[in-house]
Amino acid sequence: QVQLVESGGGLVQPGGSLRLSCAASGLTFSNYRMGWFRQTSVKEREFVAHITSWNGASTFYADSVKGRFTISRDNTKNTVYLQMNSLKPEDTAVYYCAALTGYVANYDLPSAYGYWGQGTQVTVSS
Secondary structure (H helix, E strand, O other): OOEEEEEOOEEEOOOOOEEEEEEEEOOOHHHOOEEEEEEOOOOOOEEEEEEOOOOOOOEEEOOOOOOOEEEEEEOOOOEEEEEEOOOOHHHOEEEEEEEEOOOHHHOOOHHHEEEEOOOEEEEEOO
């Protein structure tokens, strides 16, 4: 049974920071590329960040978060992180982590990910 559990969300003021964590179990974590997505009630689930599975992992970001967010992973802890800095109100969303099971070329599409966490709410507001 694969389980991905996000944590670290909450309320933060604009310009603030949060670090999200996603703890994985039930899969060989180091075999999987991981991604972060976000979703609101009025928008489709959108790509945020992606990280490859190997040592010296490469990272990929949506333009909207590039330079502000950092994805990282610790394969010894079966955990992927999303460090979010300089947060903006438009970053408000439910954030999901996911494990890629489809084509690598589709890393920015939700359909490429076969395992998903339950999501954690991030609210950026003054």
